[in-house]
Amino acid sequence: MTSTGDAAPTRRRRFGVLRQRDFRLLWIGETASGLGTSITGVALPLIAVVVLRVDTFAVGLLAAVVWLPWLVIGLPAGAWVDRLRKRPVLVAGNLVSAAMYASVPVAAWLGALTFAHLLAVAAVCGVATVFFSTAYHAYVPAVLDGRDLLEGNARLQGSEAATRVIGRGAAGLVADAFGAVSGLLIDAVTFVVSTACLLSLRVREPVPAAPARGDTLRRQIGEGLRFVVHDRYLRPMVMYGALVNLALMGYQGIQIVFLVRTVGANAATVGGLIMAGSLGGIAGALIATAVGRRFGTARGMLLLQLVTGPFALLLPLTTPGPGLLLFAVGSFTVGAGIVACNIVLGGFRQSYCPPHLLGRVVATTMMLNHSTIPIGSLLGGFLGDLLGLRPTMWIMAGLLAPCSLILALSPMRSRRDLPGASEPRPAATVQGSQTK
Template identity: 75%
Template sequence: MDTTNDSRRPGRRLGVLRQRDFRLLWLGETTSGLGASITTVALPLVAVVELRADTLAVGLLTAAVWLPWLVIGLPAGAWVDRVRRRPLLIACDVVSAALYASVPVAAWFDVLTLAQLLVVAVMCGVSAVFFDTAYHAYIPAVLDERDLLEGNAKLQGSEAATRVVGRGTAGLIAQAFGAVAGLLIDALTFVVSAVCLLMIRGREPAPSAPDTTATLRRRIGEGLRFVRHDPYLRPMVTYGAVLNMALMGYQAVQIVFLVRTVGVSEATVGALIMAGSIGGILGALLATAIGRRFGSARGMLVLQAVTSPFALLMPLATPGAGLLLFAVGAFMVGTGVAMCNVVVGSFRQRYCPPELLGRVVATTMMLNHSTIPLGSLLGGLLGDALGLRPTMWIMTGAVASCWLILALGPMRRRCDLPPAYGAEPVPVPERPLG
């Protein structure tokens, strides 16, 4: 009896988690994702509590994590396409573990400085660029093409869950054991991730032989041109960049909006923001079923059209029962974003030629991440100039309408996204499904 094929039947409760190599990959990524969520809160806490840093220093610390994407994102993609991904992933885990562990060690010896925190943030950001690029390119080496959608859905769902748990427990850890304890826990999660990757048995295909005459600039250009000229990737990347800018625009002022304009407590703020992460879990769970029922292209487009306008509920928040408007809006937006991430990630892994996948991943992630600091800055500027509620209206209005970028592309005419570059996708039937 072929137990391998049997374990991959969609009806099986565990699905792709029955496959040992994917289970190890999922366990390692979920564990390190939990640590990363803790660090999102713990790193600024270390700066504020241990070093008495001011607001500007904390802002620089946050920006330092994202800066490497803008500087080395494209070269990293070109380099990832020339090496095996699993050894690179393990090396990134080890480097990140050592960097984060250096912070509590320095604090215990009373030699921790803000400069060290900034160096750790930048270097871990560099490691994250290589890890995330290689990780998305490595998943097709662990899963068959038919399992990519389900596998990405499980990874996206666990990522959303770790955001809820990690950020919720970071404050408790800091209060009980000190702010630096969170970074030590994050270091340990990277060790777990490295061990899980080491235990994977499947052999990764060797990278294609590099063109020794191609310069780094030319290789980067190949990835950029592929994304720019492809009729499917171009609107997806544009949508992701605009959506990230709009999301970060309202998220930059949402806490101040809830506390000062709506008048809620800190504990209530945490619960309201958590609604978006809980919606992310639902979106990841729905992605596979919606893709199979309605088609990957039509399902994603319809879900974005349905969920995105709920963002307009958030500026309507008022004390009391009116807080449900914010929670529902955040929940629905989180659902749509997570489902979109699953479908786009799976499509990219199937669609792109293997020799270009690392560069395409790096190009799309760099372009999408480049608007994150821009959105935060725009939200802050509008908040000062126009006020908090008008800023929430402007930025959530952008979230509500940016799905039209996808609708203007070829997806509106297709049921499923093409399975591979150059393949003819399935058009949308003229009659709706019964």
């Protein structure tokens, strides 16, 4: 009798939130979609270079178009998502992306594929991603109890990091065996799998309240933006995320050139070193829940960032031979710290924000965080040409290393755990955020 009683808790601890049917389906669908997206991240520029033979600027333009929708429609998308049930938005986003990605191999097989077609696919799928990502982050709390959000986000982030490793490797194999355009067909299939999982969920999502009379889209966008800007926890988190993305993209945009031309690494070595960062992301997902429970979500996150951030300074120290280990260790540790931080902050945002504002808060924070990505890429390339690759790596690593001080100087420094619900605002602030 004793052994039977002990077995159930052990099994619950072993499988955790994956024992819950709805979350398991959500996780399977997102993992499948993440695998396809990772393949597409390599396949799309590969098609542009190998099949259409475009120049370097065109490849950069293709990458920029993917992120542009966040800057253009990120804020209104959050307001729209808050007005709608989330699952239909997720299904629509999946089906649009599946159709667009499937159109590329079809056009290639018909001899009608053009670069304009690729740009259109990237733009439309970028818009679908904005809506999907916003609705997805707002939908997870409907599937999981608040106590399980940290573990659930760790599972989702862990699978995302793992599929990033597998997908990038699989993309090259698929391209060699079946042609570059076949990778997008695989991605289209994974979106269909994700849709099937979403449609199989049993959770009943409450219907959002209808907007009050005079509650315009512009006012709703302003309400979400003010909530983020005036909140003493969300504001430093957004500042931290934006600065980290600026520094990350600043060195990631030139790291391959740095490794090849300055360090002298071959293609296989470069692939392994880049993979180290993704493997670090998996490690970060594995330790995030344990660290949060052991030290507290606020204290544990700060500790991880203070410890892992300075490892970025190993990257510009990379030299041929044994010195390559510096890049691997730096990428692995920085990747682990950032993914662990994303898990904690994602769970905090989902439990902290009022449900009727969650879509707008997610869209606002992601838009602000993503706004520095193209800036970082351009800055890294500009400084690389102006100052050289290694000095630019030093500048970007030096910018990334102390970013955790933004969090350390915020109100969370005095807390063990991040708050579970938004704190009362001063009367003037509350009145300013109302939409009536």
